[in-house]
Amino acid sequence: MSIHPTLPGLFEPVQTALPLDTQPATEKQIAYARTLAMKTGRDVPTALFADKAGLSAWIDQAKTKGPGGRFAAYPSAKQVQFAERIARLKRRQIPAECFKDKVMMSRWIDGNKPR
Template sequence: MQLSLFDIPAAPRPAETGEVSNDYHLLPATAKQQDYARQIALRANLDLPGDVLSDRRRLSEWIDAHKTARPGGRFANYPSSKQVAFAERVARMKRNPVPPECFRDRALMSKWIDRNR
């Protein structure tokens, strides 16, 4: 008797066994990631635990916990100068002006760029 593909039991999926499905946690931290963490530690006058430098996931968590927050204030939600320049270039190519409200909201500018690219 010949077995078909449907007769062979499937291996359990990672979600069913509780395992992590990707190997992100197994990879070593990148040099860029380590340099960025050192810069954060230097600026904030913090100690960077040595064991964190070798583990990508733990280093990522340390960076997220210690990086400086984006500045708040009146202009915090405005689009960046690069975003505005790109939108104006797209507007010239498409001959479609950028709406004025997009210059006051980075999310609106991003949506406008995505729709008109």
């Protein structure tokens, strides 16, 4: 006879439906997914509400792509306005190439931002 009581399954690992590192989706994420679903006419799989990363991937796929075409690489009006304000403060010129490429404009802004 053993002095230890026998409790079956006491020290066995618990099996869960989700991996331990999976986090549930946030309320904002679920609300945004439902809004996207209404706009695009797609259904959101309810199983994704328990998986934050999975729902994020679904949202990225369902989002509409930005405008393409000839002027897609140009900086936005707000970006140009912000760069011009920095240029006035620093008394510098913005290179002309920056007005034709939003990546170059972003790099110029990052390099010249007042600290």
